[in-house]
Amino acid sequence: MDDLPDVPRSPTGRVPQWVLDEATGRPAVDTGWRTPPAPRRRAPRPVRWLAVASGIGAGLLLTYALGSGALGDITATGGPGTDTTRDIPNDIPNDVPLGQPEPVQNPGDQWEPLDTWLGEPVRWEACQPIHYAVNPTGMPDGGREVLESAFARVSRATGLYFVDDGTTDATDLSVDDPWQYQQGYPPVLIRWDLPAEESEEGHKLGEAGPASVTDPTGRPTYVTGTAGLTVEGSAHDLDTDWGTASMRAVWLHELAHLVGLDHVEDPSQLMNPTVSGLYDFADGDLTGLAELGAADC
Numbered sequence: 190m191d192d193l194p195d196v197p198r199s200p201t202g203r204v205p206q207w208v209l210d211e212a213t214g215r216p217a218v219d220t221g222w223r224t225p226p227a228p229r230r231r232a233p234r235p236v237r238w239l240a241v242a243s244g245i246g247a248g249l250l251l252t253y254a255l256g257s258g259a260l261g262d263i264t265a266t267g268g269p270g271t272d273t274t275r276d277i278p279n280d281i282p283n284d285v286p287l288g289q290p291e292p293v294q295n296p297g298d299q300w301e302p303l304d305t306w307l308g309e310p311v312r313w314e315a316c317q318p319i320h321y322a323v324n325p326t327g328m329p330d331g332g333r334e335v336l337e338s339a340f341a342r343v344s345r346a347t348g349l350y351f352v353d354d355g356t357t358d359a360t361d362l363s364v365d366d367p368w369q370y371q372q373g374y375p376p377v378l379i380r381w382d383l384p385a386e387e388s389e390e391g392h393k394l395g396e397a398g399p400a401s402v403t404d405p406t407g408r409p410t411y412v413t414g415t416a417g418l419t420v421e422g423s424a425h426d427l428d429t430d431w432g433t434a435s436m437r438a439v440w441l442h443e444l445a446h447l448v449g450l451d452h453v454e455d456p457s458q459l460m461n462p463t464v465s466g467l468y469d470f471a472d473g474d475l476t477g478l479a480e481l482g483a484a485d486c
Contacts, residue, residue: 300450300480320354325382326380327420362413372415382417395418432443448482457471458470
């Protein structure tokens with residue numbers, strides 16, 4: 190290429206192929222326009238929740254786990270699209286978020302996102318409801334009400350809408366499955382019967398995590414995921430206020446992971462890896478949830 194001193198070159202000094210073809214008399218090849226690449230799908234990032242020491246309420250610890258599989262049949266319980274939090278307004282345009290996070294009275298910086306992209310947290314699509322389906326195997330009497338209360342709390346904190354699609358016999362989820370549902374992705378899978386595990390750290394109570402797709406620009410967006418309690422986590426005594434509050438706290442923690450919150454080191458936050466005596470989100474948790482809900486359409 191040194192004998193072509195006056196031809197166009199790229200900023201790096203390379204001579205484009207079409208220039209070489211033209212200089213040597215060869216016809217240029219028209220490659221035409223290329224369609225954008227298909228979105229890349231990322232598997233869920235479930236998180237385990239462990240009860241530290243000997244009792245379920247002694248403390249909580251989280252570690253990562255991963256699953257795969259296909260979502261099974263869905264049976265509606267009250268009709269597909271039943272909203273367990275609040276009615277979705279019919280007059281909201283498709284390019285406007287469905288809701289807004291509740292104001293945080295005392296904002297804090299004690300929160301971390303599960304994933305980031307270009308310095309911003311990875312989020313769900315705020316203009317679409319998040320559908321979920323529940324596998325009722327192992328669900329205790331009164332458990333559905335506790336779950337719905339936790340969904341409603343996270344909905345208020347984020348402004349995101351959660352829609353109950355009914356029950357399913359699925360035991361695992363794979364976003365690589367071609368099965369189409371709603372916006373092209375299966376609903377979040379909720380379970381109550383994850384296998385019990387015990388380690389030196391404690392007893393596993395549950396796990397949760399979102400799954401994302403990446404558009405041609407590289408930007409990821411959460412589109413589905415999984416959340417569930419183990420058979421031990423589902424064994425809280427819902428006939429007592431303590432048992433009900435404890436189970437709700439586990440679901441709050443897991444659903445916060447589902448919408449994109451990670452662990453923090455501050456023990457005063459519900460998203461701390463080891464939690465004792467906390468039954469609701471603290472200021473840092475709420476600040477993070479509000480930030481995750483502040484998504485574009």
